[in-house]
Amino acid sequence: MKTLSIKDIAVKAGVSITTVSFIINGKAKDKSISEAVIKKVEKIIKESGYKPNQIARSLRTGHSNIIGLIIEDISNSFFSRIARLIEDKAYKKGYKIIYSSTENSVDKAKELINMFKSRKVDGYIISPIKGIEEDIQVLLTDNKPVILFDRNLSDIDTNYVGSDHFKASYQSIESFIKKGKKNIALVTTDIDVEQIVERLDGYKQALIDNNIPYHDDLVVKIHFNQDENETIEQMKSLFRSKEIDAVLFATNYLAISGLKALKQINKTIGEDFAVIAYDDHEVFELHTPSISAVQQPLEEIAETVIQLILSQLSSKSKLENQQVIISSKLIER
Amino acid sequence: MKTLSIKDIAVKAGVSITTVSFIINGKAKDKSISEAVIKKVEKIIKESGYKPNQIARSLRTGHSNIIGLIIEDISNSFFSRIARLIEDKAYKKGYKIIYSSTENSVDKAKELINMFKSRKVDGYIISPIKGIEEDIQVLLTDNKPVILFDRNLSDIDTNYVGSDHFKASYQSIESFIKKGKKNIALVTTDIDVEQIVERLDGYKQALIDNNIPYHDDLVVKIHFNQDENETIEQMKSLFRSKEIDAVLFATNYLAISGLKALKQINKTIGEDFAVIAYDDHEVFELHTPSISAVQQPLEEIAETVIQLILSQLSSKSKLENQQVIISSKLIER
DNA sequence: TTGAATTAGTAAAACGTTTTACTTTAAAAT
DNA sequence: ATTTTAAAGTAAAACGTTTTACTAATTCAA
Numbered sequence: 001m002k003t004l005s006i007k008d009i010a011v012k013a014g015v016s017i018t019t020v021s022f023i024i025n026g027k028a029k030d031k032s033i034s035e036a037v038i039k040k041v042e043k044i045i046k047e048s049g050y051k052p053n054q055i056a057r058s059l060r061t062g063h064s065n066i067i068g069l070i071i072e073d074i075s076n077s078f079f080s081r082i083a084r085l086i087e088d089k090a091y092k093k094g095y096k097i098i099y100s101s102t103e104n105s106v107d108k109a110k111e112l113i114n115m116f117k118s119r120k121v122d123g124y125i126i127s128p129i130k131g132i133e134e135d136i137q138v139l140l141t142d143n144k145p146v147i148l149f150d151r152n153l154s155d156i157d158t159n160y161v162g163s164d165h166f167k168a169s170y171q172s173i174e175s176f177i178k179k180g181k182k183n184i185a186l187v188t189t190d191i192d193v194e195q196i197v198e199r200l201d202g203y204k205q206a207l208i209d210n211n212i213p214y215h216d217d218l219v220v221k222i223h224f225n226q227d228e229n230e231t232i233e234q235m236k237s238l239f240r241s242k243e244i245d246a247v248l249f250a251t252n253y254l255a256i257s258g259l260k261a262l263k264q265i266n267k268t269i270g271e272d273f274a275v276i277a278y279d280d281h282e283v284f285e286l287h288t289p290s291i292s293a294v295q296q297p298l299e300e301i302a303e304t305v306i307q308l309i310l311s312q313l314s315s316k317s318k319l320e321n322q323q324v325i326i327s328s329k330l331i332e333r
Numbered sequence: 334m335k336t337l338s339i340k341d342i343a344v345k346a347g348v349s350i351t352t353v354s355f356i357i358n359g360k361a362k363d364k365s366i367s368e369a370v371i372k373k374v375e376k377i378i379k380e381s382g383y384k385p386n387q388i389a390r391s392l393r394t395g396h397s398n399i400i401g402l403i404i405e406d407i408s409n410s411f412f413s414r415i416a417r418l419i420e421d422k423a424y425k426k427g428y429k430i431i432y433s434s435t436e437n438s439v440d441k442a443k444e445l446i447n448m449f450k451s452r453k454v455d456g457y458i459i460s461p462i463k464g465i466e467e468d469i470q471v472l473l474t475d476n477k478p479v480i481l482f483d484r485n486l487s488d489i490d491t492n493y494v495g496s497d498h499f500k501a502s503y504q505s506i507e508s509f510i511k512k513g514k515k516n517i518a519l520v521t522t523d524i525d526v527e528q529i530v531e532r533l534d535g536y537k538q539a540l541i542d543n544n545i546p547y548h549d550d551l552v553v554k555i556h557f558n559q560d561e562n563e564t565i566e567q568m569k570s571l572f573r574s575k576e577i578d579a580v581l582f583a584t585n586y587l588a589i590s591g592l593k594a595l596k597q598i599n600k601t602i603g604e605d606f607a608v609i610a611y612d613d614h615e616v617f618e619l620h621t622p623s624i625s626a627v628q629q630p631l632e633e634i635a636e637t638v639i640q641l642i643l644s645q646l647s648s649k650s651k652l653e654n655q656q657v658i659i660s661s662k663l664i665e666r
Numbered sequence: 667t668t669g670a671a672t673t674a675g676t677a678a679a680a681c682g683t684t685t686t687a688c689t690t691t692a693a694a695a696t
Numbered sequence: 697a698t699t700t701t702a703a704a705g706t707a708a709a710a711c712g713t714t715t716t717a718c719t720a721a722t723t724c725a726a
Contacts, residue, residue: 003475005712016676021714032673054451055397056712059388059681075417077410084408084434096448098431100424101417115429118387142336223364259619280616288621338682349706354684365703378682462698 012048013041020045024052058120065310068116069099070109070126071173074285075231075254078279078296079127082149085302086125093310095122104191106131113139122328123309128153130192149305151195152323153235159312161304161324165195168294168328172248172276175292175330177210181246183218187235187258188250190221199250199278218242228257235261245272252279252293259287290333300326302311337383345381346374353378357385391453400642401449402432403459404444409586411612411629412460415482419458419636422425426643428455437524437557439464446472456642461486463525478645482638484528485656492645494637494657500529501661502535505581505609508625508663510543514579514607516551518571520585520591523554532583532611551575561590568594578605585612585626592620613664623666633659 006024010017017036022031023041044050058064067090069078079101087097098121102109106129113135116124123145130135133155139146140158149161176184186203188196200219207214220238222231232253235258238244249255255277262269269275277284277293284291304324312319339357342352348370355364356374376478377383391397400423400524404412420430431454435442439462449457456478463471466488472479473491482494509517519536521529535551540547553571555564568591571577582588588610595602602608602622610617610626617624637657645652 007712016713017713018676018678019674022675025714027715032675034674037674050453053392053453053712054448055388055453055561056681057714059386059392059683059712060714062681064388073417074407074420075410075414077408077413080410081408084406086409087434094430098429098435100429101420114384115387118384120386120388183435216515256615256619263619282589283616283619286596286616287590287619339684340682350683351706352686352704353710355705358684360685365705367704370704386682390684391712392682392713393684393712 003050003053003079006050007053008048009041009044009048010243013037015041015045022278037309050239052316053203062120063119063122064099065094066096066119066121067123067125068112068119068121069097070112070124070128071099071101072104072127072129073101075101077281078204078298080301081298085299089302089306090310093306095185095310095313104129105272110135111181123147123313125149125305125309127151128193129154143318145309147305147309147312149301151193154194157321158196159308159321159323161308161326161328163301163302163328164298165198165328166202166205168330169248169250171202171205171330172278172292172294173203174210175204175332176246176274176276177206177212179246179274183242183244183246184212185218185220185238185242185244185247186250187220187222187238187247187254189254191224194252199248203248218244222254222257228260231257232264236265239267240265246274247276249275249277251286252277252281255291255293256281259283259291278328284333289318292330292332295329295331297326297328336383336386337381339383341375341410342377342381346370346377348374351452395453396455396522397453398427399429399431399452399453399454400456401445402459403445403449403457403461404432404434405437405460405462407432408434410444410614411585411631413632415635418632419639422635422639423643426639428646435462443468451459456480456646458482458638458642460484461489461526476651478642480638480642480645482634483524487527490654492641492654492656494634494641494659495528496629496634496659496661498531498661499535499538501611501663502532502581502583503539504535504663505579505611505625505627506536506539507543508609508665509579509581509607510539510545512579512607516575516577517545518551518553518575518577518580519583520555520568520571520580520587522555522557522587523533524557529583532581536581543589551577555587555590561593564590565594565597569598572600573598579607580609582608582610585610585614585617588624588626589614589616590625591615609663617666625663625665626660628664630659630661 006017006020010020018333019033020041022028022033028038069083069086074080074083083099090097100112109129109132124139125147127150128148133153136156147159152160152162173184188200204214220234222234225255249258249285267273275291277291280295284293308322339353340660343353352366353374355361355366356371361371402416402419407413407416416432423430428611433445442462442465457472458480461481465605466486469479469489480494485493485495506517521533537547553567582591600606608624610624613628614627617626641655
């Protein structure tokens with residue numbers, strides 16, 4: 001069964017393609033198509049189950065009602081939750097989301113942007129990595145709405161939604177210090193993205209402000225994408241060799257690996273060993289003892305992102321760029 | 334800056350559009366375009382950064398190199414992990430994935446199928462729900478490759494990849510029985526999908542085969558999409574009111590809620606109260622005590638799905654439908 | 667009663683590709 | 697010296713829409 005085209009409908013209704021198109025797009029009134037014709041055509045459309053070919057439509061109009069979402073890794077719960085929220089909200093406004101993971105590869109990120117571009121997505125929501133500034137700039141000069149989230153790119157002047165990573169990190173370390181911790185470690189990753197750097201800066205600054213010397217060897221940078229077992233080994237050696245009494249994990253998956261490491265060396269979390277994870281995760285609430293975590297307000301972030309992009313999409317004139325910083329919450333458990 | 338079209342390239346190179354098209358599509362040799370022209374055109378393409386408009390391409394060719402993936406909920410780690418694996422593998426073969434969540438709504442699922450259809454995706458990977466049989470059948474009569482996974486639809490004759498839910502459930506219950514458990518509960522959901530039904534059947538059959546009477550009130554069906562707190566309350570009343578010594582959770586998110594419930598009523602898992610979760614999750618490994626789980630072989634499932642769909646896509650003739658059942662593993666912790 | 671305005675609708679161009687069927691020139695075969 | 701074949705390339709149709717500019721018929725105004 002050949003799929004129906006607008007032409008088939010036109011023929012069946014005995015009117016022109018133009019007329020059908022006007023009716024489909026709600027412009028019938030405007031273009032003075034009679035009520036009778038409208039009814040007749042609509043009936044035929046309903047009965048036949050005709051659905052306009054969006055590809056043809058996009059080719060003609062230049063837009064797609066699709067928003068591209070580029071994230072680091074959909075299997076990371078932070079991103080998958082954000083993605084779900086964004087998808088939900090976009091869907092309600094008639095937009096679809098295509099998403100794809102960069103896995104922190106600059107090449108893949110560039111490729112994704114190109115793919116989205118050649119598929120004529122209407123806007124971009126990107127959790128960016130360094131090295132794609134140029135590509136994003138091209139989108140901007142092309143007048144495409146771009147919203148960065150989670151991480152900012154300082155060289156790029158566009159919209160950004162994120163939380164205050166510096167502050168959250170700073171406060172986490174301060175909470176350790178208030179509890180009398182002295183040897184506070186930071187386990188982070190080696191990827192060079194603003195949000196990770198800020199977490200490191202917050203760590204450093206909190207130490208300095210509290211007259212605790214900063215020791216390079218208390219900061220472990222785990223190679224992104226490395227095998228988890230290796231990560232666990234690295235952490236075990238950190239936890240064993242140093243007199244650490246507290247550790248901040250800069251991402252939730254690092255914290256999870258960290259918990260595994262601690263379990264393996266039978267080190268218990270408690271009075272003399274405190275832990276905070278960045279980005280909450282179900283594991284932390286259920287862990288015994290439960291684990292404190294920096295909780296980013298996912299719902300708010302998603303809401304802001306989608307609201308920003310939709311207002312860009314609907315406004316004909318270029319809106320002013322906005323930087324929205326939403327506070328994180330330290331959930332002490 | 335207007336975006337470049339194939340025509341711009343043709344003009345710049347002083348050749349016809351046809352020639353450029355042949356070169357782009359690697360048909361230059363075939364169509365006897367001289368080496369010199371090929372080189373020249375390729376150089377211009379490289380320098381100008383021209384990327385073919387995929388929309389126009391799709392309109393003309395009728396395919397998109399996009400595979401649609403329809404799942405229940407991307408924020409569920411089972412699905413997000415599968416999605417990531419599928420995306421990865423598809424990507425390597427030059428296919429992109431568009432995914433979207435149904436949230437177990439028949440209407441949304443139908444809408445998604447329609448959206449994918451009107452966007453001319455080349456194939457469909459669907460974790461289906463009851464009520465969309467007709468829509469899937471339409472895809473099939475339309476000769477589109479469809480792979481169902483995780484759950485099968487018995488009315489539909491197409492490809493399916495999944496694990497043996499009946500068996501895994503059966504074995505889980507048997508393992509309880511071997512440990513001397515007598516009052517074994519099942520916490521499941523009320524959604525009417527084959528995979529959930531099979532888990533219930535496995536539970537029942539294992540009891541029967543071991544001469545343990547089946548009690549209706551040991552099976553709790555949690556309403557899908559209901560607020561988690563309500564779920565937790567329901568579970569608390571189950572765990573408190575009955576003399577239960579073991580419980581199988583039919584999904585990982587139910588198990589997580591269950592663990593929260595247990596924590597709230599201070600019931601500890603151990604000698605006289607055993608737990609198994611269906612679908613593994615990081616929580617279970619790290620929980621104290623760690624929680625046994627039925628582990629579906631995600632990698633294998635993803636691999637099989639993608640391999641099936643790719644072979645369908647590349648073969649001109651209709652291939653025979655395959656039902657691939659991959660065994661799950663009960664991880665005893 | 668004529669010209670203007672309104673109503674109801676349509677023909678055809680355009681979006682950017684791919685692909686079929688064709689042309690022209692040169693080389694090879696007879 | 698003619699015909700055949702091969703090499704190198706191109707014109708134009710087609711994919712399914714949207715949209716602009718148009719026509720024809722009717723009504724209205726003066």
